[in-house]
Amino acid sequence: MKVLLLAGANSIHTIKWANGLQNSGLQVFLVSQHPLMHELDSRVKYYELPFKGNLGYFTMVSKVKKIINEIEPDIVNAHYASGYGTTARLVGFHPYVLSVWGSDIFLFPKKSFIHKWLVKKNLLSADTVASTSQCMANETSKLLELNRAIEITPFGVDESVFGNNRIYKKSGFISEDRIVIGTVKSLKPVYGIDILIEAFALLHSKLSKNNPELTKKLCLRIVGGGDELDNLTKLAKSLNIHESIEFVGQVEHSRVPQELEKLDIYVALSRSESFGVAILEAGLNQCPVIVSNVGGLPELVIDHHTGIIVESENITQAADAMYELITQPQLIAEYGKNAQKHVVENYIWKSCITKMINVLESTVSKFKKGEL
Known part of the structure; x- marks a missing residue:
């Protein structure tokens, strides 16, 4: 044909x-x-x-x-x-x-x-x-x-490209020295990177009070380019968390699997999203996800099984979801494996x-x- x-x-x-x-x-x-x-x-x-x-x-x-x-x-x-x-x-x-x-x-x-x-x-x-x-x-x-x-x-998503079997340290994270939360998205307002930064700041503050040792390891890795970089950088500085944030910039699509392998938790707090291929790519990489309940994102995530779904633009809920996974790292491995299975069965x-x-x-x- x-x-x-x-x-x-x-x-x-x-x-x-x-x-x-x-x-x-x-x-x-x-x-x-x-x-x-x-x-x-x-x-x-x-x-x-x-x-x-x-x-x-x-x-x-x-x-x-x-x-x-x-x-x-x-x-x-x-x-x-x-x-x-x-x-x-x-x-x-x-x-x-x-x-x-x-x-x-x-x-x-x-x-x-x-x-x-x-x-x-x-x-x-x-x-x-x-x-x-x-x-x-x-x-x-x-x-x-x-x-x-x-x-x-x-x-x-391509199983041969994004498939990964993660090995965790005794701490329950990929590394003993870092806990990496991140996203791979264009820096546009629609993708809610500002919401993620504000939620990360709230998480940082909460962990500082309850578990300062974890706070020292905390890192937010933002992969992507776009016109909002200056605004997001200023936001991070105004919240006094810029030293804990890495703005990586745009990468070739072929490098995305390597970037996902560096993340303990993938977060997508989009204000609008018709589907969400990045969520599938993360899941296939055994990376649990936190997503906003907009557009097609909730269709791709089984709440508290492959990840966590939060209300759109709810900074507190997003921060609490990250806190839940970080303080119970066994959930990271569990949700990650579940996410991979879900993607393999439905979205290859x-x-x-x-x-x-x-x-x-x-x-x-x-x-x-x-x-x-």
Whole structure:
């Protein structure tokens, strides 16, 4: 089966879909206005179009039509309901699957009536709509009522890359000298790094009173780059905990597994999150997680079994969750092993690719039968 992907080639998730589908026996063609930034399977035919920005999604239509006429795909799969979804709708090829990702559903439609109209029109044009999480599928259904179910096709993680069997010291932590809490995220307000720093400060204060020896070992490791670095650094200094925080900066995706191995606890206190691949990567690395109860994050964590779920923007709850794990380090190993098992059983790329292939094949079959 020939599949044409309309998606951002600069996203690691796009590349994983393309490579995964190709490795599963499909013939994949990737068309994008974004530059390739990750390693793409050499068997995938890649087209980078010169039409850039918001206007590019409209001006690239004729070129995409030409590519489709040349390769004659069995199906088109556009990723993102706003930009590439617009291109796919205007191209008018069927059968066509539209995969929604996150901000295209949670944020873009709220910008204006026109933005909402555009996304709704794109969703209605698709033969099948797919979502990475149930919460986003629910949000999509709030925009409009589709006459068919939204398929769930989650992002997966690679067991060979992120899999890890941790060895703990007698203290119950990875190191005898350090207790490392951390996150691997872009430094953007939506990801709540400021909430994490404030919760860490509260944890630091609480431990100083109850267990000063643990406080000396405490470290917050923040991996990621972004415009909020200066503000976050100032916040850490104002809370007098900057000496206990390491701002690592942005790292290549290939280095993420090594960064996760340095963490005793992974924390994601996002204000909005459509799915949360980082949570799966941490879990596969046997790293227990603390997450806010927003978006798709609670779908990925079994509370007090693979990690702890706290209320959004509740600094006290986040600090208490970190305190609970640090003062009962046996829970770190227990939750970490449980998290790995949960990810292996539900979110390995191989199974996620199979789900996507089933959606593509089903859509093609229904289209041929005139059922769409």
